Amino acid sequence: MIRRRGTCASVRRTARALMVGVALLLWSGATNVHAATNFDLEDRVREIASELRCVVCQNLSVADSPSDLAKEMRNLVREQVQQGKSREEIQAYFVSRYGEYVLLSPPKRGFNLLVWGLPFLAIVVGGGVVYLVARRWTEQASANRPVADPAYAERVRRELKDREQG
Amino acid sequence: MIPTLGHFVLFLALGMSLYAAGAAVYGARLGREDWLASSRNAVLANLCLVTLAMFLLEYALITSDFSLRYVANNSTRGSLTRYKIAGLWGSLEGSILLWVWLQSLFSALVVARYSDRHQAVMPYVQAVLQAICAFFLLVMTFAANPFATVFPVPPDGRGLNPLLEVTDMLIHPLLLYLGYVGFSVPFAFAMAALITGRLSGEWLKNTRRWTVVAWLFLTGGIFYGGWWSYRTLGWGGYWAWDPVENASFMPWLTGTAFIHSVMIQERKGMLKVWNLVLITLTFALVIFGTFLTRSGILGSVHAFAEGPVGMLFLGFLALVLLFSLGLVAYRADRLQGHGELDSVVSRESAFLLNNVVLIGICFTVFLGTIFPLLTEAIRGAKISVGMPYFNRVSVPLGMALLLLMGIGPLIAWGRASLNNLRRNFLKPAAAAVSGTALLWALGVRQTEALLAFFCCFFVVSTIALEFWAATRTRAGATGEGFLQALAALLLRSRRRYGGLIVHLGVVIAIIGIAVSSIYKVEHEVTLKPGEQIEIGPYSVRFNDLQAGERPTHILVWANLTVIKGNTVLTELRPGQRFYPNQQTPFASVDARYHWNEDLYTILSTFERDGSSATIKVMINPMMAWIWIGGGVILLGVLVAVLPERRLAMLTARAKAQPA
């Protein structure tokens, strides 16, 4: 098997670029916020309500739940949105009454950073491990491989090139 | 009579399975064929006993024998027969019986099919499978007896939860259980390989079909569950990231990772330890799932917990983890593969990245599921980790996976030369860019949507080009017609093309998921009779409210007319069902399901005199594509695993047609 040093380096560069690309992809996804481009009242109410937990249901948000209490909570949210309260203020309103439990997504502070950060960390670490393992295997392979006679290697290289381009 | 007989039969079955496990190990260690033969008979006897137990319980259900507590809790005299039958798996005790039955059936099938080959490992495979049976039987005989009696005998049963008295109940749990139990087979083979030290990877070849079929059932179960939830539960969604839903998703993720990384072991003999760990994790997650469902430590709509059952399952989970991981550690030296790669950029690396992303998603889902428990243990506070969190973190990971699905098949095994990469990537990338640009020109501006579409176009083009190029080459070489060449191609490299069809199905489902969530439109309004609401291109007019008595409940519904443009499209009747034993009514959804978008209506609240009704209307664009994608996945798996003979018959028939 012929080693084309130039290609190997450029292939490695491509690999690195690929990984950077994937990382950027992940980062962009994680930080993108579904911006409320449409300030229609109902949309805003639903947006905020979808992050509050319906306390009488199992795992549903106040926006999705068909229960009566959820309907009342939606009404309260609507009232407060109409009064101009921000999302944080409305969330604080419910948290002061029900505790952190009522937030369907843990706020990004303190201990909760674990649940937000660990997945990202796991992917990065995993990707790193894959890279190291792949590199070790590549080095093992090249260490085990016998080196071909240079003149013969050149001839085969030329013929391969012709074939690829033909 | 039935209660005592049934309980006794279960007891016997427990003894039988313990014997089958023990005799197999004993016979294997001493090389005694008579013990091995006896243990094989015990496996069959175990199946007969468990079948008898199941038959007894079904008989009690169908004849409405309410002296059994289980029958009283899960059926009523007036239920339709098929729901009486389905009552078997309506709650805890019976669901375990169903599980045991499937487990002993699979045990018997494996023993019948493989005991004349793989002599060395079969006893241990059998022992592991029977040990699993024994555990479930143990739970039933000592903690969750389906044949327990109740006194005084109630005149009528409480019945299944009305939400479960639907046809879906006949299908969804079965699909899931087939998947769960199916994964125990490759697990057993892996354990047997570790125990006997036969680590050449032969066990992979033996169990490949089992694994893929188990995966298929689990996939089917998950899709079906989502479809059921969407059509029936009345909140307009299909996946709530409920702990028990997550518990079915996690083994699916590791199972998918396993199916992929196994291909590397088959070709290059690498990743032996990793594959063993993966299948162990998959089975452990299956047990974790049943633990969550039956222990009640995490609240869930699906949970049906009682008593010491939870602790028994936790004990079993601990046993499985310690035993299998211990074996892996014990044999780790002998498992080191001679990993060799020609280049860092190769299909092997793509597969490894696939594993990283899939395990990453699994880890994320797992962390999110147990984080409330962890927080309570460490901080003493109760928090929620729900849909917004899971959606937020899984979307980017899903995109990465999508991208890998496109890139992976394009890179060659071993090494990828730059020319090779350039050639294979150019056309799909160009197609993806132009497709996305077209969408942008048509008004699609959301970043997530554009990103999702770009990845999907990329993957679809790689798949399409692959099929096209290969078919054209073959047709050119053999002179066959295009369709014939395509069919022959599918038959020849079933795994590859079946796999590509599965990827296509996944892409279709992902497009459905992305579009239906990004472009969902929802309105909730209170209407008086005659008033209407505009949503998208539709007008929905509330005509009136009606009520009617049904055999088991009272139904109140709103008559809605859907108008598009100037034509009446359809009439919808969302309603609420009021059951005598239930505090809150159940939603009765009505929707217009269409391949390109669903118009979904729910009746929220209403005035008793019919003077007004609050209706929630939603447009879910491309929702049907999720279910269609599921169907394509099914098709792809069938192509990949259907046995040789049947496909050969199809080809012969195709060839026999006038050329």
Next chain:
Amino acid sequence: MSWKKLLIPLASVPLILLLAYGFRTDPKAIPSPLVQKAAPDFRLKAFDGGEVSLAELKGKPLVLNFWASWCYPACYEEAPLLEATWKKFKDQGLMMVGVDIQDKEANAREFLQRFGFTFPNAPDPGSKVSIDYGVYGVPETFFIDRQGRIVYKHVGALTPEFVEAQVQSLLKGK
């Protein structure tokens, strides 16, 4: 086998321990952030027509009970106990108020009549008061001291011994 390899199976132990801990917690019990804080004010129109508000009750210990006619069996179990407690302690200065949540008036009045409640009971339109008190199910009972501070929140049906003890301690307190 080297100790390093032992780590592989042992890695699962912390998880098992965490799950075992899960048996000691109740996923449905939500701790209230209002305990030891000032009770939220309320102003409601009672079933008998009168008005009842927290401000007026200042200086007296209050047992605030949330119920509903559809809450079976818990509310039905504790109802006689509530009425009995009220009769026993009302002359000692105890106040008791019942709030009916998410109910239909006819059913509520039937419930009141059935148990012969003589202490003020009011419906909660819009569930405002329920939400202010962080109510997530019925029955729930709040024990409020003379300064208007929530001393304890009880979820579920009350027991005689528990109510007796709480009320005594409220009456003794300043």
